[in-house]
Amino acid sequence: MEKQRSGPKKQHFVNNIQYGITPLIRIMKTDKSVLVSEVSKHFGEVEALKHISFSVTQGELFGIIGPDGAGKTTLFRILTTLLLPGSGKVMVEGFDVVNEYRKIRSIVGYMPGRFSLYQDLTVEENLKFFASIFKTTITENYTLIRDIYVQLEPFRDRHAGKLSGGMKQKLALCCALIHRPHILFLDEPTTGVDAVSRREFWEILRRLKEENITIMVSTPYMDEAILCDRIALMQKGELLSIDTPQRIIDRYDQPLWAVKGDNMYSVLGHLRHFEGVHSAYLFGDSIHLATKGESVTGDQISKFIQQTHTSPVELIKIQASIEDCFMELMEPEQSAVNNG
Amino acid sequence: MRQYSMQNNSVIEVENLVKKFGSFVANDHLTFNVCKGEIFGFLGANGAGKTTAIRILCGLLAPTSGKATVAGFDVYHQPNKIKENIGYMSQKFSLYEDLTVKENFRFYGGIYGLSKARVEERTNELLGRLELLPVLNKTTKSLPLGWKQKLAFSLAIIHNPSIVFLDEPTGGVDPITRRQFWDMIYETAIGGITVFVTTHYMDEAEYCQRVSIMVDGRIEALDTPAMLKQAYNAKSMDEVFLKLARKAPSAK
Numbered sequence: 247m248e249k250q251r252s253g254p255k256k257q258h259f260v261n262n263i264q265y266g267i268t269p270l271i272r273i274m275k276t277d278k279s280v281l282v283s284e285v286s287k288h289f290g291e292v293e294a295l296k297h298i299s300f301s302v303t304q305g306e307l308f309g310i311i312g313p314d315g316a317g318k319t320t321l322f323r324i325l326t327t328l329l330l331p332g333s334g335k336v337m338v339e340g341f342d343v344v345n346e347y348r349k350i351r352s353i354v355g356y357m358p359g360r361f362s363l364y365q366d367l368t369v370e371e372n373l374k375f376f377a378s379i380f381k382t383t384i385t386e387n388y389t390l391i392r393d394i395y396v397q398l399e400p401f402r403d404r405h406a407g408k409l410s411g412g413m414k415q416k417l418a419l420c421c422a423l424i425h426r427p428h429i430l431f432l433d434e435p436t437t438g439v440d441a442v443s444r445r446e447f448w449e450i451l452r453r454l455k456e457e458n459i460t461i462m463v464s465t466p467y468m469d470e471a472i473l474c475d476r477i478a479l480m481q482k483g484e485l486l487s488i489d490t491p492q493r494i495i496d497r498y499d500q501p502l503w504a505v506k507g508d509n510m511y512s513v514l515g516h517l518r519h520f521e522g523v524h525s526a527y528l529f530g531d532s533i534h535l536a537t538k539g540e541s542v543t544g545d546q547i548s549k550f551i552q553q554t555h556t557s558p559v560e561l562i563k564i565q566a567s568i569e570d571c572f573m574e575l576m577e578p579e580q581s582a583v584n585n586g
Numbered sequence: 587m588r589q590y591s592m593q594n595n596s597v598i599e600v601e602n603l604v605k606k607f608g609s610f611v612a613n614d615h616l617t618f619n620v621c622k623g624e625i626f627g628f629l630g631a632n633g634a635g636k637t638t639a640i641r642i643l644c645g646l647l648a649p650t651s652g653k654a655t656v657a658g659f660d661v662y663h664q665p666n667k668i669k670e671n672i673g674y675m676s677q678k679f680s681l682y683e684d685l686t687v688k689e690n691f692r693f694y695g696g697i698y699g700l701s702k703a704r705v706e707e708r709t710n711e712l713l714g715r716l717e718l719l720p721v722l723n724k725t726t727k728s729l730p731l732g733w734k735q736k737l738a739f740s741l742a743i744i745h746n747p748s749i750v751f752l753d754e755p756t757g758g759v760d761p762i763t764r765r766q767f768w769d770m771i772y773e774t775a776i777g778g779i780t781v782f783v784t785t786h787y788m789d790e791a792e793y794c795q796r797v798s799i800m801v802d803g804r805i806e807a808l809d810t811p812a813m814l815k816q817a818y819n820a821k822s823m824d825e826v827f828l829k830l831a832r833k834a835p836s837a838k
Contacts, residue, residue, distance in 0.1 A: 442631055527765055
């Protein structure tokens with residue numbers, strides 16, 4: 247069963263951790279906002295996190311990119327001291343999540359994936375409530391939330407439960423920021439949010455970064471990865487890759503083509519039988535075709551397509567997107583036959 | 587749009603549909619039709635009125651005024667007939683996690699009044715297509731999310747409805763499974779079942795035959811993705827969407 251945090255008596259869970267590394271971590275305290283070392287977490291037979299290690303530098307906008315079930319929420323709950331790690335060491339702003347959780351709680355802002363404000367309190371009441379919990383006032387840190395709060399102000403007296411999705415998200419962010427946290431944990435803030443609101447939200451994050459707040463954000467949307475300073479691609483409890491988005495893209499080593507034309511779905515089915523194909527996937531109105539090595543020419547691809555499709559296709563050599571990289575790195579869900 | 591309106595095989599016909607909640611107009615004179623076997627993308631920003639429209643089309647909510655028929659049945663007078671003839675799947679709720687795959691099929695089959703033999707036939711057919719027959723007796727909660735979504739889709743079409751509503755079916759799903767899910771959508775449409783789908787992934791809008799975009803309760807645009815991109819001088823559907831939705835005064 248899930249080990250819920252219930253107070254200091256749970257401290258014995260970390261007694262087996264090598265304290266030899268602690269002084270080193272203390273020295274790095276000023277530089278690293280988050281330090282995760284060999285963290286695992288089980289829920290019964292399910293391995294939610296498998297030996298995860300990474301660090302986040304102060305002031306960094308760090309993205310955890312991965313689908314549902316990757317372990318993103320488990321990781322965030324450990325970082326926010328709501329869940330104990332099964333094994334491994336986690337430091338937030340130089341404090342240990344197990345022994346020093348109280349210190350961490352006062353300096354982090356957390357926006358959980360599920361809307362968790364008080365639905366029957368108004369916008370203003372929610373803000374006041376969170377401010378008073380952190381022994382501060384709305385006015386004290388108003389500059390930080392001003393840009394977001396002005397959009398909420400017309401609905402100041404509306405119950406939080408009656409706000410639209412985009413507005414709920416903005417209110418939740420205000421509440422997470424009300425005490426000017428050192429670090430902000432945003433668990434899937436843009437899930438289920440439309441493309442326009444998603445953009446606006448990322449513009450807000452960019453501005454917060456300028457305030458030197460470290461931001462850790464998780465998302466299942468691959469196109470948001472490019473907006474982070476560094477990202478970790480995550481699947482099934484494991485980190486597939488950690489780096490800047492550009493360096494992850496640069497590491498994609500298959501030649502990649504965009505194929506565009508009529509009847510793409512049927513062209514895709516045909517292309518999968520092409521000898522030189524490494525992978526072929528639909529990306530909007532085109533197919534991204536990765537070929538086996540540089541020797542496959544555009545001419546060969548065109549000729550192959552024309553065997554069954556006479557209408558002209560456009561072929562362009564392209565750079566991979568983060569989604570291409572993720573699909574290349576991810577391990578496909580094992581087939582039912584192997585699993586059954 | 588033209589090539590479809592010529593045909594006389596609409597599965598959904600909506601004319602001047604209005605839905606008000608007090609003074610708030612959630613659906614403001616919607617007019618559109620969806621044809622048999624079509625993949626119809628129903629897009630819009632949060633709060634644009636998509637959910638209200640879907641609830642009306644599923645026979646769960648009566649409109650304030652206007653006309654709407656689904657699978658030939660009237661939304662005012664025959665909501666239960668509509669429910670029998672449509673399938674519905676959303677990301678939020680889809681399967682009974684404590685039941686096995688087989689039990690879920692029996693349950694859904696039973697709800698739609700299929701005979702035991704027919705349920706078995708459809709179970710084998712749909713699971714066989716997904717190569718998931720080996721997990722027939724597993725509890726669904728033990729399965730990977732991607733499989734659950736595919737199973738949920740199969741359950742939504744167990745009774746061979748004339749139309750299936752998919753409400754953000756691929757939210758949070760990994761990129762490969764997302765594409766496999768769209769393979770299923772294509773196969774279903776080719777098999778003659780109309781697909782009415784909402785999504786926040788703009789690349790998926792490109793996979794629809796026609797797309798409507800709602801802004802503040804109205805349908806602001808409705809056409810094939812190619813025609814929309816041309817009309818809005820945009821390179822992608824993402825751009826079309828941003829151009830349209832940004833015009834909205836505010837996402838209240």
